[in-house]
Amino acid sequence: xxxxxxxxxxxxxxxxxxVLDRRMVAALLAITVxxxxxxxxxxxxxxxxxxxxxxxxxxxxxxxxFDFGLIALAGAGFTMAAVGHVLRRHEYHAAVxxxxxxxxxxxxxVLLLLVLxxxxxxxxxxxxxxxxxxxxxxxxxxxxxxxxxxxxxxTSPFFLERLRWRWAGKVIRIVAFIMLPVAILxxxxxxxxxxxxxxxxxxxxxxxxxxxYTPLLPLMFFTSAVMAGLSMGAIAYWxxxxxxxxxxxxxxxxxxxxxxxxxxxxxxxLKLGEVIxxxxxxxxxxxxxYAALWWFExxxxxxxxxxxxxxxxxxxxxxxxxxxxxIFGVLMNxxxxxxxxxxxPPGASYSPSLIEWLxxxxxxxxxxxxWILGVRFLPIFETGEADHxxxxx
Amino acid sequence: xxxxxxxxxxxxxxxxGAAVCAAGGLAVQPALASEGTSSANAWGVLVDLTRxxxxxxxxxxxxxxxxxxxxxxxxxxxSSDSYSFVDRRVYVGDAGQEQQMPVxxxxxxxxxxxxxxxxxxxxxxxxxxxxxxxxSSKCIGCRYCQYACPFGVPTYDWAxxxxxxxxxxxxxxxxxxxxxxxxxxxxPTGALRFGTRNDLLAQAHxxxxxxxxxxxxxxxxxxxxxxxxxxxxxxxxxxxxxxPTLDSQSPSRYAEAVMRKTPVIGLTVAALASGAYWLxxxxxxxxxxxxxxxxxxxDR
Ligand code: SF4
Ligand code: SF4
Ligand code: SF4
Numbered sequence: 001x002x003x004x005x006x007x008x009x010x011x012x013x014x015x016x017x018x019v020l021d022r023r024m025v026a027a028l029l030a031i032t033v034x035x036x037x038x039x040x041x042x043x044x045x046x047x048x049x050x051x052x053x054x055x056x057x058x059x060x061x062x063x064x065x066f067d068f069g070l071i072a073l074a075g076a077g078f079t080m081a082a083v084g085h086v087l088r089r090h091e092y093h094a095a096v097x098x099x100x101x102x103x104x105x106x107x108x109x110v111l112l113l114l115v116l117x118x119x120x121x122x123x124x125x126x127x128x129x130x131x132x133x134x135x136x137x138x139x140x141x142x143x144x145x146x147x148x149x150x151x152x153x154x155t156s157p158f159f160l161e162r163l164r165w166r167w168a169g170k171v172i173r174i175v176a177f178i179m180l181p182v183a184i185l186x187x188x189x190x191x192x193x194x195x196x197x198x199x200x201x202x203x204x205x206x207x208x209x210x211x212x213y214t215p216l217l218p219l220m221f222f223t224s225a226v227m228a229g230l231s232m233g234a235i236a237y238w239x240x241x242x243x244x245x246x247x248x249x250x251x252x253x254x255x256x257x258x259x260x261x262x263x264x265x266x267x268x269x270l271k272l273g274e275v276i277x278x279x280x281x282x283x284x285x286x287x288x289x290y291a292a293l294w295w296f297e298x299x300x301x302x303x304x305x306x307x308x309x310x311x312x313x314x315x316x317x318x319x320x321x322x323x324x325x326x327i328f329g330v331l332m333n334x335x336x337x338x339x340x341x342x343x344x345p346p347g348a349s350y351s352p353s354l355i356e357w358l359x360x361x362x363x364x365x366x367x368x369x370x371w372i373l374g375v376r377f378l379p380i381f382e383t384g385e386a387d388h389x390x391x392x393x
Numbered sequence: 394x395x396x397x398x399x400x401x402x403x404x405x406x407x408x409x410g411a412a413v414c415a416a417g418g419l420a421v422q423p424a425l426a427s428e429g430t431s432s433a434n435a436w437g438v439l440v441d442l443t444r445x446x447x448x449x450x451x452x453x454x455x456x457x458x459x460x461x462x463x464x465x466x467x468x469x470x471x472s473s474d475s476y477s478f479v480d481r482r483v484y485v486g487d488a489g490q491e492q493q494m495p496v497x498x499x500x501x502x503x504x505x506x507x508x509x510x511x512x513x514x515x516x517x518x519x520x521x522x523x524x525x526x527x528x529s530s531k532c533i534g535c536r537y538c539q540y541a542c543p544f545g546v547p548t549y550d551w552a553x554x555x556x557x558x559x560x561x562x563x564x565x566x567x568x569x570x571x572x573x574x575x576x577x578x579x580x581p582t583g584a585l586r587f588g589t590r591n592d593l594l595a596q597a598h599x600x601x602x603x604x605x606x607x608x609x610x611x612x613x614x615x616x617x618x619x620x621x622x623x624x625x626x627x628x629x630x631x632x633x634x635x636x637p638t639l640d641s642q643s644p645s646r647y648a649e650a651v652m653r654k655t656p657v658i659g660l661t662v663a664a665l666a667s668g669a670y671w672l673x674x675x676x677x678x679x680x681x682x683x684x685x686x687x688x689x690x691x692d693r
Contacts, residue, residue, distance in 0.1 A: 047554030056472065056548045059536040086666050088673045119534015119549055119556050130531045132515035134645075134652050137537050141513060184666045191662045192655065202648035203511045203541040206637065215647045345545050 029369040036362010039355045051355040057348035060338055062356055063117040068197055069334040070106050075229025077103020078190035085183035095237035095252050097380045102236045102371055104151040109367040136200035143193030150186040158378040194225040201337055209341045211283050211294045214274050223267045228330035230260035231323040243375045250316055257319045261309040264302045293336050301329020435523035437590030440497055442627040444584035447495030452478050454579030473550035473559040477576055484629045496634045500546045500561040502622035505643030511541035523622045524563030532557050590622055597626055616641040
């Protein structure tokens with residue numbers, strides 16, 4: 001039965017996404033990037049007041065929302081590096097490269113979004129000059145910078161293997177030699193900043209609604225980043241297969257989804273348990289938009305996908321829906337913490353400006369396009385049999 | 394209502410937090426980095442709301458002292474153009490009578506300022522003399538301080554393409570010259586009083602004791618957030634005056650407790666990852682190095 005699924009999957013792939021469509025997708029993405037670049041430049045020249053709908057009572061908008069959400073999804077990079085390089089689970093080997101490349105694309109997008117949001121983008125480097133080690137955002141800034149460096153190292157073999165130059169092989173061997181410590185450094189930096197993004201909200205006990213605010217936020221942010229990262233790892237592998245028109249191994253997707261779902265169940269218990277122990281379950285039962293959002297996050301985006309993934313009789317399609325729901329839910333959790341679950345000062349309101357939307361879309365499209373081109377032209381997608389052990393150990 | 398709700402639940406969360414911190418060895422120590430080194434002589438301002446007549450002199454004096462534009466225009470909110478303003482509140486008494494209440498607002502100069510703890514680059518600092526000051530040359534405009542401050546004090550200069558944060562700095566340059574803050578100097582009714590925080594607290598307590606009925610028995614800022622340099626006396630409940638009901642602990646205590654553990658967390662993760670690698674390698678070695686080991690249970 002599991003043999004039939006990939007065949008059917010492959011047929012669907014080739015018929016549903018002909019070459020022309022892929023070109024159109026790429027063209028659409030490219031147009032979005034160009035428009036987004038114009039919007040971004042306008043924002044940098046004209047300033048936040050002129051180009052955004054942000055204000056003193058609603059100071060962080062979709063840039064920060066997508067930023068923190070994207071960091072969680074980019075957890076694909078460190079979770080899959082941990083699975084592939086540190087825990088050496090060879091059965092998931094094929095999914096490691098698409099995930100790490102997605103991690104790099106996402107982190108570059110994160111950096112761009114951050115620069116757009118900064119009131120003084122010309123001083124983005126100040127966190128290197130002036131230190132406040134107690135500031136979660138200080139730690140996050142450093143970790144993102146260093147981890148992007150780690151991702152460059154981790155993805156360098158993909159580029160080097162394409163090069164036909166004589167020294168490329170030597171460099172590949174050097175990179176392969178240091179890959180393990182680099183991967184461990186990446187896992188460490190990621191654990192730190194994924195959890196510290198939760199710590200960031202601990203400084204806002206009077207702004208973040210009690211259903212979200214808990215001293216356990218760092219643990220919750222880390223756990224949900226692992227859950228989202230593994231889900232993204234599975235999806236990235238799946239989509240990569242479509243990009244290069246090659247069949248995927250369903251057991252890789254099923255396996256990763258299964259781990260993500262189990263992590264999700266732990267996350268569910270953590271969130272639910274904390275609110276019950278803190279005596280806040282009444283808030284979850286009150287007819288507020290806070291309660292609705294909170295339940296949606298937990299039931300639709302954690303419990304339901306866990307059921308879709310774990311219950312017997314699974315199919316690729318059902319698993320895919322589950323993975324997409326998990327990813328959406330974690331993105332939403334970051335948006336809730338940043339925007340919708342904030343207790344706003346009276347009179348505060350915000351709806352993103354066109355420039356905010358376009359620049360965000362441009363940056364996301366750029367990341368997607370870069371990833372697709374990478375998958376298409378670099379040795380990213382492996383069928384699983386021919387493992388490049390020399391470069392990935 | 395939200396304020397009350399979030400405070401109540403915050404207190405309950407504190408229990409969970411304490412348990413977690415104890416279990417994880419995260420001691421929530423009272424000495425927080427954001428505390429600075431508040432000396433016994435740290436400055437304070439006592440705002441006696443019962444004496445304020447709402448003339449707005451303080452807010453205008455503040456604008457002038459800080460060289461803000463439109464010096465004569467009375468501000469109605471904190472902004473990058475006005476570091477202080479006189480809020481208008483309507484208090485409805487027990488008998489249903491309405492009372493107009495002016496409430497002067499500005500930075501509270503917290504003893505444990507969350508803005509200082511949060512600031513990415515340490516642009517905000519607590520001086521030993523009490524003022525929470527801002528170094529505009531460091532600021533990157535991330536606006537985290539706006540979210541950390543429980544009073545919504547730091548404001549951003551939105552109109553400027555390279556905008557910065559603006560807030561009351563306790564007229565630090567005037568204090569250095571031995572003068573009072575401009576708002577205090579500009580107050581004609583004596584509703585604002587400048588002195589050391591300790592003296593002002595003592596005076597406020599004796600005022601409450603010797604004027605029965607005039608004040609409610611609470612000095613806002615004595616214990617809120619672990620104390621603030623600006624203190625308020627009022628005849629009506631503070632919540633009705635727009636001064637939020639707050640915990641008596643530093644709002645940054647959990648964040649700082651976790652942040653202090655950063656090196657420990659980092660080293661632990663690195664050690665665990667290395668250990669996990671060593672174990673898998675060893676298992677592979679024991680299960681014949683040529684054959685890729687067949688993992689049970691996880692791949693189907
Ligand atoms: S009132 Fe706000 S800005 Fe002023 S010291 Fe306290 S936290 Fe900082
Ligand atoms: S906006 Fe400036 S002062 Fe406020 S936290 Fe960021 S760097 Fe610090
Ligand atoms: S201390 Fe100075 S800056 Fe602060 S409110 Fe008074 S006059 Fe304004």
